[in-house]
Amino acid sequence: MLDIILKHRSIRRYKSEDIDDEILNTILSAGTRASTTGNMQVYSMVVTRDEDIKKQLWECHFKQDMVLKAPVHITFCADFNRFNKWCLQRQAIPGYDNYLSFFTAAIDALLVSQNVCLAAEEKGLGICYLGTATYNARRIIDILRLPSGVVPVAAVVLGYPDEEPGLTDRLPLEGVVHYDRYDDYTKEDIDRIYADKEALDQTRELLEINKKDTLAQIFTDNRYKREDNIHFSREFLDVIKEQGFMNNE
Amino acid sequence: MLDIILKHRSIRRYKSEDIDDEILNTILSAGTRASTTGNMQVYSMVVTRDEDIKKQLWECHFKQDMVLKAPVHITFCADFNRFNKWCLQRQAIPGYDNYLSFFTAAIDALLVSQNVCLAAEEKGLGICYLGTATYNARRIIDILRLPSGVVPVAAVVLGYPDEEPGLTDRLPLEGVVHYDRYDDYTKEDIDRIYADKEALDQTRELLEINKKDTLAQIFTDNRYKREDNIHFSREFLDVIKEQGFMNNE
Numbered sequence: 001m002l003d004i005i006l007k008h009r010s011i012r013r014y015k016s017e018d019i020d021d022e023i024l025n026t027i028l029s030a031g032t033r034a035s036t037t038g039n040m041q042v043y044s045m046v047v048t049r050d051e052d053i054k055k056q057l058w059e060c061h062f063k064q065d066m067v068l069k070a071p072v073h074i075t076f077c078a079d080f081n082r083f084n085k086w087c088l089q090r091q092a093i094p095g096y097d098n099y100l101s102f103f104t105a106a107i108d109a110l111l112v113s114q115n116v117c118l119a120a121e122e123k124g125l126g127i128c129y130l131g132t133a134t135y136n137a138r139r140i141i142d143i144l145r146l147p148s149g150v151v152p153v154a155a156v157v158l159g160y161p162d163e164e165p166g167l168t169d170r171l172p173l174e175g176v177v178h179y180d181r182y183d184d185y186t187k188e189d190i191d192r193i194y195a196d197k198e199a200l201d202q203t204r205e206l207l208e209i210n211k212k213d214t215l216a217q218i219f220t221d222n223r224y225k226r227e228d229n230i231h232f233s234r235e236f237l238d239v240i241k242e243q244g245f246m247n248n249e
Numbered sequence: 250m251l252d253i254i255l256k257h258r259s260i261r262r263y264k265s266e267d268i269d270d271e272i273l274n275t276i277l278s279a280g281t282r283a284s285t286t287g288n289m290q291v292y293s294m295v296v297t298r299d300e301d302i303k304k305q306l307w308e309c310h311f312k313q314d315m316v317l318k319a320p321v322h323i324t325f326c327a328d329f330n331r332f333n334k335w336c337l338q339r340q341a342i343p344g345y346d347n348y349l350s351f352f353t354a355a356i357d358a359l360l361v362s363q364n365v366c367l368a369a370e371e372k373g374l375g376i377c378y379l380g381t382a383t384y385n386a387r388r389i390i391d392i393l394r395l396p397s398g399v400v401p402v403a404a405v406v407l408g409y410p411d412e413e414p415g416l417t418d419r420l421p422l423e424g425v426v427h428y429d430r431y432d433d434y435t436k437e438d439i440d441r442i443y444a445d446k447e448a449l450d451q452t453r454e455l456l457e458i459n460k461k462d463t464l465a466q467i468f469t470d471n472r473y474k475r476e477d478n479i480h481f482s483r484e485f486l487d488v489i490k491e492q493g494f495m496n497n498e
Contacts, residue, residue, distance in 0.1 A: 001250035001371040005279045005364055028426055030254045032419045034363065037380040038472055041420050050429045077431075082424070083468075085439050092465035095475020099482040103383055107359060107403060111378075114283065114363035115254055122250040129360075131286040134352055145430045154356060170281045171290050175331070177277055180299045181394045182326075190334050216341035219332075223287055226344020233348040233497040248482040 004122050009167055011126025014070040014159035018049075023123050024072065027158075030119030034111040042101075043109035044079040045116070046144050047072060056143045060136040061155065066128055070157035075133065075140060076113040078105030080245075081149035096149075102245035106153045113154045126161035129154060135232045137239040148244045169197055253371050258416055260375025263319040263408035267298075272372050273321065276407075279368030283360040291350075292358035293328040294365070295393050296321060305392045309385040310404065315377055319406035324382065324389060325362040327354030329494075330398035345398075351494035355402045362403045375410035378403060384481045386488040397493045418446055 028045060036042065048054055049072055057075075058067040067073060080096045087094040095101075117127045133140060133155035140152045175193035185193070194215075197203065203215050210218050220226070240246055277294060285291065297303055298321055306324075307316040316322060329345045336343040344350075366376045382389060382404035389401045424442035434442070443464075446452065452464050459467050469475075489495055 001253045002275070002279060002368055004250045005282050005368060008282050008284070010284060025422065026251070029422055030251060032422065032425060033254050033257050035257070035259060035366070035378045037378075038468070039417055039419075040468065040473070041425060044425055044427060044431070046427045046429075046431055048429050053429055082434055082439070082442070085434055086443055087465040087469055089436060089439055090463035090465035092463060092469040093475075094469055095478050096473070098475075098478050099486055100383065100478045101473075101482075103402075103485065104380065106355075107380075110356060110359040111363045114360045115367075117284070118364075118367065119251055119254060129284045129286075131353065131356075134349065143430075144427075145433075147431065147433050150431065153352075168288055170288075173274065173278055173281065176281060176290060176293055178293060178295045178393075180295075180297050180302055181392075182293070182295055182396065182399065184394075184396050185331055185334055187338060190331070190338055193331070194335055214339035214341055216336040216339035219287070219289065220336055220341040220343055224289075224345070224350075226342075226347075229344050229347050229349045230497055233350075236352065237348055237497065248479055248486065 004118055007167070008121060009165045010128040011161040011163060011165070012066045012128055013161070013163040014066060014126065015162045017160045018071045019125065019158060027116055027119045027123060031112040031116040034115045036108040036111070037104045040083055041108065042078065042080050042083050042105040043112050044077045044082070044150065045112065046075040046077065048075065053143060057140065060139045060143070061130045061132045064130065066157050067130070070159035072158045074116065074156050074158065075144060075152045076109040076154040076156070077146060078102055078109050078151045078153050079149065080105055081147050084149055097244045097247040099240070099245060099248055102151065102240055109153050113156060117156060120158050124160065125158050127156050127158050129156055134236050137236055141239065141243070151240060151243045151245065169200060171197065253367055256416070257370060258414050259377040260410045260412060260414070261315045261377055262410070262412040263315060263375065264411045266409045267320045268374065268407060276365055276368045276372060280361040280365040283364045285357040285360070286353045289332055290357065291327065291329050291332050291354040292361050293326045293331070293399065294361065295324040295326065297324065302392060306389065309388045309392070310379045310381045313379065315406050316379070319408035321407045323365065323405050323407065324393060324401045325358040325403040325405070326395060327351055327358050327400045327402050328398065329354055330396050333398055346493045346496040348489070348494060348497055351400065351489055355400070358402050362405060366405060369407050373409065374407050376405050376407050378405055383485050386485055390488065390492070400489060400492045400494065418449060420446065
């Protein structure tokens with residue numbers, strides 16, 4: 001288990017080999033064992049293999065090659081639709097059309113997704129999270145025909161790896177852990193925590209390619225820009241509302 | 250790995266035995282290997298062992314006994330504070346004070362939390378998620394002194410189990426998985442998917458104790474009520490805003 005967790009790397013190149021149904025079922029079943037709030041299990045997994053639908057998803061994920069190449073694409077959704085239908089069929093009046101319910105369901109979906117990814121890696125598969133599921137949630141809803149009460153919160157591609165990338169760098173443990181209470185970072189803390197990352201050859205290459213003075217500028221000016229974040233913030237909040245999760249009065 | 254995932258159950262009774270620092274570090278390090286958006290690692294783990302602080306957290310978590318009994322409490326936080334400080338020290342202007350950034354950081358924190366829980370279980374520890382971290386986020390922020398840019402999204406207690414509960418029931422795989430697109434549930438689907446759960450002895454006992462006709466009513470009328478959900482929805486959205494994540498204009 002620990003070895004699987006510790007050797008995780010995102011895989012972006014896949015063999016064309018498909019994933020056996022039995023293996024896929026084992027992986028999905030592993031997902032269902034994650035903790036869920038009150039055992040409500042308010043999530044769904046949409047497993048997409050159809051080439052045409054995958055092509056549409058590929059466009060939502062900014063045409064990242066791996067979406068077409070990997071045999072399986074799973075969309076993890078916050079899902080109160082099933083639970084609400086059950087309530088209505090059982091003389092119970094559901095009160096889950098609000099933001100807390102959305103967030104609760106999103107937690108369920110995300111814990112499930114991590115179980116699925118780790119089980120997949122144990123089975124020799126590679127995985128890659130697509131951070132873009134929330135960016136173009138509305139289009140994903142259209143493509144996958146997600147009803148009211150369902151919002152995509154993460155997407156993952158799975159398949160047999162056709163590359164062996166090294167481990168990705170991480171901040172030192174002291175950089176992400178606090179004891180008892182949050183101990184806010186001093187200027188010196190920040191310098192120390194980011195020192196190794198900034199000293200990587202890879203960082204130097206990125207600075208040259210992007211003609212930037214600091215790695216942080218590559219994030220703020222190129223990769224995760226304020227104007228994009230604002231645009232997608234509005235879009236995602238609209239989607240949460242459209243899918244029926246903003247009745248907070 | 251798979252066996253660890255498949256035998257997960259939430260533990261609510263703990264031995265007083267503490268967790269060795271080396272084991273704890275191994276578990277926390279396992280957390281850091283989870284996928285994070287753009288490798289920004291915008292999360293923090295606050296590890297609380299201090300009895301007095303734990304007692305304050307216990308109140309936030311509706312005085313659930315296990316918060317006092319388990320030796321370790323970890324609060325998983327969406328955290329752009331560290332990243333923002335780094336940007337500002339590196340002549341970069343962060344644009345991460347919006348909802349998308351909050352949600353991105355929450356995903357990081359939640360994937361990390363699941364890695365931590367599975368690594369803990371592999372080390373013979375028991376864990377239990379506290380769904381209440383989002384309910385009383387503002388008080389947790391006060392207790393743990395979380396600065397702007399930091400929001401708690403999940404909390405977990407860890408310790409050596411003093412009980413051996415059976416596996417919790419789950420809906421059948423067909424109930425939570427869709428193929429290619431979302432195949433919305435018919436009335437018959439709902440009846441079939443929930444049949445086993447409704448037939449459990451445990452369900453019958455709950456109906457008797459709560460004097461209800463259906464299990465769904467126990468959720469809607471007792472456990473997760475509309476008025477509570479609405480109250481905590483507003484609170485949590487206010488907290489997200491107060492912590493600096495709602496500048497979407």
